[in-house]
Amino acid sequence: MKLPLSIIATGKALPSERLLSSDLDARLGLQTGTVAKKSGIQWRYFASAEQTQSQLAAEALQDACQHHGIDTNSIDLLICASAIPEQVLPNTASAVIQAAGLKNGLAAFDVNASCISFMTALFQAAALLQTKVYRRIAIVSAEIASRGLNWDDAESSFIFGDGAAAVIVEAGDGIAACVAQRLEVHPVGRTFCQIKAGGTQRNPRMGLLETDHYFQMQGKPVFKLASQLLPAFIHNLFSDLPYTFHEVDWVVPHQASHLSMEHLKNRLGLDSQKIIDIYATHGNQVAASMPMALHELYRSGKTQSGQKVLLIGTAAGFAMGGMVLSL
Amino acid sequence: MKLPLSIIATGKALPSERLLSSDLDARLGLQTGTVAKKSGIQWRYFASAEQTQSQLAAEALQDACQHHGIDTNSIDLLICASAIPEQVLPNTASAVIQAAGLKNGLAAFDVNASCISFMTALFQAAALLQTKVYRRIAIVSAEIASRGLNWDDAESSFIFGDGAAAVIVEAGDGIAACVAQRLEVHPVGRTFCQIKAGGTQRNPRMGLLETDHYFQMQGKPVFKLASQLLPAFIHNLFSDLPYTFHEVDWVVPHQASHLSMEHLKNRLGLDSQKIIDIYATHGNQVAASMPMALHELYRSGKTQSGQKVLLIGTAAGFAMGGMVLSL
Numbered sequence: 001m002k003l004p005l006s007i008i009a010t011g012k013a014l015p016s017e018r019l020l021s022s023d024l025d026a027r028l029g030l031q032t033g034t035v036a037k038k039s040g041i042q043w044r045y046f047a048s049a050e051q052t053q054s055q056l057a058a059e060a061l062q063d064a065c066q067h068h069g070i071d072t073n074s075i076d077l078l079i080c081a082s083a084i085p086e087q088v089l090p091n092t093a094s095a096v097i098q099a100a101g102l103k104n105g106l107a108a109f110d111v112n113a114s115c116i117s118f119m120t121a122l123f124q125a126a127a128l129l130q131t132k133v134y135r136r137i138a139i140v141s142a143e144i145a146s147r148g149l150n151w152d153d154a155e156s157s158f159i160f161g162d163g164a165a166a167v168i169v170e171a172g173d174g175i176a177a178c179v180a181q182r183l184e185v186h187p188v189g190r191t192f193c194q195i196k197a198g199g200t201q202r203n204p205r206m207g208l209l210e211t212d213h214y215f216q217m218q219g220k221p222v223f224k225l226a227s228q229l230l231p232a233f234i235h236n237l238f239s240d241l242p243y244t245f246h247e248v249d250w251v252v253p254h255q256a257s258h259l260s261m262e263h264l265k266n267r268l269g270l271d272s273q274k275i276i277d278i279y280a281t282h283g284n285q286v287a288a289s290m291p292m293a294l295h296e297l298y299r300s301g302k303t304q305s306g307q308k309v310l311l312i313g314t315a316a317g318f319a320m321g322g323m324v325l326s327l
Numbered sequence: 328m329k330l331p332l333s334i335i336a337t338g339k340a341l342p343s344e345r346l347l348s349s350d351l352d353a354r355l356g357l358q359t360g361t362v363a364k365k366s367g368i369q370w371r372y373f374a375s376a377e378q379t380q381s382q383l384a385a386e387a388l389q390d391a392c393q394h395h396g397i398d399t400n401s402i403d404l405l406i407c408a409s410a411i412p413e414q415v416l417p418n419t420a421s422a423v424i425q426a427a428g429l430k431n432g433l434a435a436f437d438v439n440a441s442c443i444s445f446m447t448a449l450f451q452a453a454a455l456l457q458t459k460v461y462r463r464i465a466i467v468s469a470e471i472a473s474r475g476l477n478w479d480d481a482e483s484s485f486i487f488g489d490g491a492a493a494v495i496v497e498a499g500d501g502i503a504a505c506v507a508q509r510l511e512v513h514p515v516g517r518t519f520c521q522i523k524a525g526g527t528q529r530n531p532r533m534g535l536l537e538t539d540h541y542f543q544m545q546g547k548p549v550f551k552l553a554s555q556l557l558p559a560f561i562h563n564l565f566s567d568l569p570y571t572f573h574e575v576d577w578v579v580p581h582q583a584s585h586l587s588m589e590h591l592k593n594r595l596g597l598d599s600q601k602i603i604d605i606y607a608t609h610g611n612q613v614a615a616s617m618p619m620a621l622h623e624l625y626r627s628g629k630t631q632s633g634q635k636v637l638l639i640g641t642a643a644g645f646a647m648g649g650m651v652l653s654l
Binding site: 001003049052053083084085086087088089090091092093094095097098104105106107108109110111112113114117120124126127128130131132133144147148181182183184185186187188190193194195196197198199200201202203204205206208210213215315316317318319 | 328330376379380410411412413414415416417418419420421422424425431432433434435436437438439440441444447451453454455457458459460470471474475508509510511512513514515517520521522523524525526527528529530531532533535537540542642643644645646
């Protein structure tokens with residue numbers, strides 16, 4: 001497979017409030033360093049009550065456009081790739097068009113593959129660019145995880161952060177391409193990470209608890225399932241490529257947890273210098289983590305034409321996604 | 328544009344409870360015929376408290392597979408195209424894999440363009456089939472609108488119904504194709520139809536009212552906006568085709584309302600025999616309406632190779648979508 005795909009711009013937005021893990025120690029009456037040690041996080045960003053997901057998405061899009069001199073009117077498809085919506089109906093895409101001042105009548109929709117929504121949308125964008133119906137596609141992932149955190153649950157409340165990242169793509173000259181893609185959903189892990197409310201199963205008519213609105217996570221079973229499935233998944237992702245997992249130049253993982261980042265280095269044996277690791281200063285930003293890390297790689301100026309980039313992540317569902325880009 | 332696209336199977340599922348508009352008259356103390364006259368509906372279907380969206384989706388998928396002799400294991404991508412999810416995290420696709428007993432590790436994600444999610448997913452499927460990464464794609468739309476109805480609001484509570492429909496597609500031999508597609512989002516109408524809860528804006532942390540869980544609709548502004556925008560939209564949809572809107576063989580509209588169905592016949596001047604109208608016996612089934620109507624067309628046995636089918640609909644957002652298929 002070789003689907004032409006050129007990343008022409010990236011951008012990000014972080015809310016102004018920065019929560020230090022050491023501040024959280026003080027707030028919870030813990031010994032200084034406890035939260036950082038447990039979570040692997042120094043700080044993460046939290047949205048204020050006035051900020052909306054669509055505003056964060058708009059800021060990330062504007063950052064991408066301004067930094068790369070792109071007229072927002074030249075975008076002809078917007079894909080919102082967040083795990084959690086701003087409201088259940090209509091989709092978040094319509095709110096982002098409004099917040100970002102994009103043109104009326106723009107084609108837009110939401111894609112949801114929980115934490116790997118960005119990668120899923122990026123592959124759709126590559127396929128849609130081939131139809132020539134759309135020539136310039138913006139993908140934006142925006143999350144305000146802080147509004148679904150249960151502060152009685154250390155495991156999740158210590159690690160999630162807010163933010164948004166945007167990526168703009170075109171077919172390009174055919175040299176840069178998506179050369180491999182894989183998406184797997186294993187429902188055996190469907191209840192390991194969930195928010196029960198927000199749909200047809202938990203609501204005033206069916207019964208609804210306050211905790212149904214909160215993110216619930218069983219980190220250990222997720223990690224165990226991911227560890228079991230990842231070797232075969234990676235093998236299959238690279239099966240048609242003339243190089244191995246270890247020969248890629250950059251690895252852009254979903255920033256799931258301290259353990260998951262360490263796993264890539266220690267168990268899978270990846271050179272840590274290749275791994276874009278923004279976890280300690282951002283936390284897990286749900287679907288915004290991967291495009292945020294990709295943005296940091298691009299903005300660093302370290303990428304070169306011909307390099308190979310691996311996007312890889314696990315997600316609630318339980319889902320796994322991987323993509324190999326040739327720059 | 329000519330994207331190979333062959334519909335190889337369709338299926339549907341309706342919940343067992345049938346609500347007659349005349350029963351609703353009695354329940355609300357209205358003169359017999361009032362609800363039917365106001366809504367244009369004779370009956371619609373409501374899910375029981377035990378039924379889930381993913382079960383309905385699974386039944387529709389199984390109907391499609393059984394009727395057409397398709398092994399569910401031969402499906403290699405599942406797209407869930409509903410407006411409302413079963414729960415906010417993870418996506419509905421993972422629940423459908425489980426409910427339908429589809430294979431572990433199947434590729435799957437959700438697409439949300441509110442009431443025109445099915446059409447949006449169908450176009451993505453056509454584009455994804457071209458990559459040859461997926462060869463057989465199932466799209467399923469399942470809705471349990473009844474759980475979000477506010478019985479104090481006649482306008483919406485009189486018209487929405489539950490149900491699910493599934494469509495399975497392949498690239499085929501290249502004769503059957505998608506020959507036109509258009510999607511427009513006009514956020515000026517973003518608050519005309521909405522459910523405010525379920526996301527980051529209305530929740531226990533931000534404030535949440537019971538009514539935030541209910542579907543809120545302003546039918547007149549929606550209809551006015553749709554009427555204004557539709558002529559140009561249809562003109563643009565057909566601009567590259569060698570035939571006009573009036574020359575298609577079948578029209579499969581979103582079954583939005585009595586008024587919207589009448590509009591197609593009276594204002595836009597379509598021959599009513601071409602229009603698949605299941606509104607009076609199903610109501611507005613949100614995103615499931617369009618694949619349900621498409622299923623009824625296919626199951627009728629009336630379609631012939633070479634015929635032209637127009638899918639068209641409006642949606643919360645405010646969005647408009649259109650697609651022309653050549654069979």
